[in-house]
Amino acid sequence: MTKLSRRVLEIEESVTLAASARAKELKAQGRDILELSVGQPDFVTPKHIQDAAIKSIQDGSASFYTVASGLPELKDAISQYFENFYGYSVERNQIAAGTGAKFVLYALFTALINPEDEVIIPTPFWVSYADQIKMNGGVPVFVKTSEENHFKAALEQLEAARTDKTKMILLNSPSNPTGMIYSKEELEAIGNWAVEHDILILSDDIYGRLVYNGAKFTPISSLSEAIRKQTIVINGVSKTYSMTGWRVGYVVADSEIVAAISKIVSQTTSNLTTAAQYAAIEALTGAQDSVEEMRQAFEKRLNTVYPLLAEVPGFEVVKPEGAFYLFPNVKKAMEMKGYTDVTAFTTALLEEAGVALVTGAGFGAPENIRMSYATDMDTLKEAVRRLKAFMEN
Structure with a gap:
């Protein structure tokens, strides 16, 4: 056995x-x-970001634990980043940082998914989504997209996949692995559908700054107050700032959800590496x-x-x-x-x-x-x- x-x-x-x-x-x-x-x-990683981490080590700031969900200054930096690139600000109690966006995502599923809860995932999808949902007792429900539709799920497909067990829809735009981007109009339709049926929207925005040839990234959370309240944003500094090794991810969501995630972080990893937090602050607020x-x-x-x-x-x-x-x-x-x-x-x-x-x-x-x-x-x-x-x- x-x-x-x-x-x-x-x-x-x-x-x-x-x-x-x-x-x-x-x-x-x-x-x-x-x-x-x-x-x-x-x-x-850009030198000014490295220097911020080195300074925190040399002046002693990196020597100690922080609040499990991240330094207050890091949360302020994330809030400022949202003002700059999302068009709205968030409060500290709506933000939790953790050891990479992948772990923050896992903590989120742990906080929200009950056995047999269903999460709609358009395919192709990033490899860890489905297994993290299953690890927490949930059921991934796949909606197959096609090259002809540029790998984007149509609203009719999402509606066909919806059941009384549907708790969440997962969106990743720009996408890993396809690189596709949902338009503002497509996101508005999906967002309003989710609001109508009280389905949470999990928006993985990790590639949001990496768009090409005139394409535009639209954060679904920026489209309306109703959609924003329904949306959980996962992001981090790894792709945009070439900081994959620093392992800094974060979630922006309703304060109740963030409090639950923070509790999980406190009982698993505790705070992410303190020097990495100071590096992330510089990344988010420094020269771009x-x-x-x-x-x-x-x-x-x-x-x-x-x-x-x-x-x-x-x-x-x-x-x-x-x-x-x-x-x-x-x-x-x-x-x-x-x-x-x-x-x-x-x-x-x-x-x-x-x-x-x-x-x-x-x-x-x-x-x-x-x-x-x-x-x-x-x-x-x-x-x-x-x-x-x-x-x-």
Whole structure:
């Protein structure tokens, strides 16, 4: 009899982390592997943010515990950030910070999900959503989107998925893995529908500042007071400020929900690393020039690599509007090479072509693969060259 809990046996390992681990293993063996699996910017954290953390260490501020849900100054910085980029302010008791947006998301599900509560998730979806819901006894309800509709769920689909057990709908715009963005009109329709049926809206805005070619990110929480009251915003500093290693995420929501999350944080991690909090304060309130520089670099990479990837035999690609991923449909490519399983096909690309990508299976997309373009241009071009050579041989 296994000693492990049913809960842990029912969840899957993150496919993105698994892909990265295998790529590192092959690299350690001396293999020439191009790593395009991990969703993190390749830029070093801007110096003024680093300096803020160093100062907090040197002057002793980082030596001690803080309030479990974050420094008051960090909450003020988040509130100021919301004034600047969302168009409204929030109070300290509506904010909780934690050890990365992923953990904050888990704490949120722990605070809100009861057994058999249903959460509607448009697919493709970020790999951890469904398993975190299941870990807390909830039921993920998937709404399948398509390339033809730019991976966006239609209101009729959401209504068809709604039951008397529906507690929440999860939106991620710009999306990981597709890079799609919902328009203001689409979000208004979804928001009003959620208000009408008293369904919570969980808005994962982690890629909100990374949009390209004139695309616009609209925070659903900014559309009306009624929608805002129904919305929980998850965000963090990892993608926008190239701070993935600092592990700073936060939630903005109704004070009752935030108090519940803060209680969970206090009984699990306690406060996130104090020096990282001071770094996040500087990121949110300091100079934003580096954000635009990185955004422009991602945009240039997208515009260069997208047409190259579209020329790879069997790869069909919808051009994304945000985040930093391409998510080609490889059904034809698999047929051409004799594969019926996208994970096996992705493994072949790693083992034979030396290109580390992520299977779409973990994103609820068994005909797609995810390719990160958050790396240098030379690596991206060489990766596409190898993919093309693999398909043509």
